[in-house]
Amino acid sequence: MECCGPGYASPAEAMKAPREKLLYTIAIYTGTGIQKPDYLCTIDADPESPTYSQVIHRLEMPGIGDELHHMGWNACSSCHDDASMSRRYLIVPGVRSSNLHIVDTIDPRAPQLHKVVEGAEIKARTDLSAPHTVHCLGSEIIISMLGDAKGEAPGGYLHLDKDFNIVGRWERSMGDIPFGYDFWYQPRHNVMASSEWAAPNTFMPGFDLEEVGHLKYGRRIHLWDFEKREPKQTFYLGEDGLIPLEVRFHHDPDSTHGFCGAALSANIIHWWKDGAGDWQWEKIIDVENEPHPEWPIPVPGVISVILISMDDRFLYFCNWLHGDIRQYNIEDPHNPVLTGQVWMGGLLDRAPEVNGVRVTGGPQMIQLSLDGKRLYVTTSLFSTWDNQFYPEIRTNGGCMLMVNCDTETGGMEIDPGFVVDFGKEPNGPSRCHETRYPGGDCTSDIWV
Amino acid sequence: MTSRTITLANRGGATYSVDARRPLLDTLREQGVDLPYGCKYGGCITCAARLTDGQIDQRRQVALNNRQIANGYIILCVARPLTDCTLEIGVDSHGKLYRNPFADPLEPHELKADIATPKEA
Ligand code: FES
Numbered sequence: 001m002e003c004c005g006p007g008y009a010s011p012a013e014a015m016k017a018p019r020e021k022l023l024y025t026i027a028i029y030t031g032t033g034i035q036k037p038d039y040l041c042t043i044d045a046d047p048e049s050p051t052y053s054q055v056i057h058r059l060e061m062p063g064i065g066d067e068l069h070h071m072g073w074n075a076c077s078s079c080h081d082d083a084s085m086s087r088r089y090l091i092v093p094g095v096r097s098s099n100l101h102i103v104d105t106i107d108p109r110a111p112q113l114h115k116v117v118e119g120a121e122i123k124a125r126t127d128l129s130a131p132h133t134v135h136c137l138g139s140e141i142i143i144s145m146l147g148d149a150k151g152e153a154p155g156g157y158l159h160l161d162k163d164f165n166i167v168g169r170w171e172r173s174m175g176d177i178p179f180g181y182d183f184w185y186q187p188r189h190n191v192m193a194s195s196e197w198a199a200p201n202t203f204m205p206g207f208d209l210e211e212v213g214h215l216k217y218g219r220r221i222h223l224w225d226f227e228k229r230e231p232k233q234t235f236y237l238g239e240d241g242l243i244p245l246e247v248r249f250h251h252d253p254d255s256t257h258g259f260c261g262a263a264l265s266a267n268i269i270h271w272w273k274d275g276a277g278d279w280q281w282e283k284i285i286d287v288e289n290e291p292h293p294e295w296p297i298p299v300p301g302v303i304s305v306i307l308i309s310m311d312d313r314f315l316y317f318c319n320w321l322h323g324d325i326r327q328y329n330i331e332d333p334h335n336p337v338l339t340g341q342v343w344m345g346g347l348l349d350r351a352p353e354v355n356g357v358r359v360t361g362g363p364q365m366i367q368l369s370l371d372g373k374r375l376y377v378t379t380s381l382f383s384t385w386d387n388q389f390y391p392e393i394r395t396n397g398g399c400m401l402m403v404n405c406d407t408e409t410g411g412m413e414i415d416p417g418f419v420v421d422f423g424k425e426p427n428g429p430s431r432c433h434e435t436r437y438p439g440g441d442c443t444s445d446i447w448v
Numbered sequence: 449m450t451s452r453t454i455t456l457a458n459r460g461g462a463t464y465s466v467d468a469r470r471p472l473l474d475t476l477r478e479q480g481v482d483l484p485y486g487c488k489y490g491g492c493i494t495c496a497a498r499l500t501d502g503q504i505d506q507r508r509q510v511a512l513n514n515r516q517i518a519n520g521y522i523i524l525c526v527a528r529p530l531t532d533c534t535l536e537i538g539v540d541s542h543g544k545l546y547r548n549p550f551a552d553p554l555e556p557h558e559l560k561a562d563i564a565t566p567k568e569a
Contacts, residue, residue: 065494096486096487200491209549295548383494384493388547388549
């Protein structure tokens, strides 16, 4: 049956979609010294096109200092049977300004600004700031907001209607959750999982490692009663789970398995519902810290992102400070097997130059094609943290690379023909962060 | 209005007369000084500048740790001038603002004010 809403009937259908030809990637000037707005790039990803691997359009935000970071669609496969919806608007928040930029992609190559939900209005009406993750819920939208209007934790969840009007706060209660960050939901199990970064006033100025010991950074994962909109259970991860960031459930809507990367502990945490109906968690991957010849403290991997392929067979993550991207086969989610690894940038100096470009920063945000074969990678994490760990990024800018992934037996290889050097942008070196594709990707779609 | 004179050392010594009761970010930007900013409530550090002479009140800032304050950094979106001041502004003043925490840890007295312990004598 041909359905007319956005997205795909199932993850298996999504994998058969046409190859992505365009990428939307945000690029920032916040914190770089260049007094220009952050912007949304359109990147040509069609190998047949003469402008392949180039930025072909730039949509500047109206103001400076937003710090664009993550973004999300107005609709995904959760609205697949709703013919009145379409995947047309990208919600592009500014973490520092709290402005939400609603971008219309009706012309896919040249997206335009549709409207701005002002940070000042969000703060005044909901006492929330610092927007992070955007998910659509059927036809509505919720956004994790990491702080209150004064930048203190835990913040909460902003609820927008499908026309991007502020409804109010989505959650009924934050319970005793100390911090927010990322979230993902699995409606067939009435569960949402959320993770913990820190209060905006803690992470925005930069990373003081010493503050982790003072409990200013997160170390828990929370499971929510999704319908009741309140937290139900907390996994206290302790030292194994310092700064748990990206959370992903399996794409299979019947699965209860979920994963989270604990950035500072450099561990992958796995949870699932056992046969008795109880939620369990375990650490399944532990990346060792690496000593640095001149520094008193060994360098952790800092797992800044994780991602699961659409068929739920492979887990990918980046060690932003070490400089590697890893691919694990997770067909047995309790026993992941390392199947691929590539290096780019990083503090360990393993791959300072790739495809003729000096890589400043390390592998950071990743986005995988629906068929699981192409992984697009960018190198900047967050302006102030970039400035601490990779100060040369001010003059060199970030870059985007593509990694070819073997989906049969596993394996990864950096594609020699694709590189976007954000050091050469017309207004000066910028830094690239999250990527989405017009037709959906591996971090946008949830099935109800 | 009580006014103060602000000198921008790294902008050719340009001087501006500003209202002493208002944040420097606002009063300088209104006079055409191009300054970075983000949150505008003193929490995100984007607007940091260095005070090389004079005194300011920045009680509302929560972005700086004690080492950054000792190095002269101020948060323009909440800082009000108590005297005439000389500043270095913009990202070119941020040389000592950022540090790799694995290479260069903070001493307990250098943490943010709410968690710092007094320096041992
Ligand atoms: S603008 Fe964020 S601290 Fe001043």
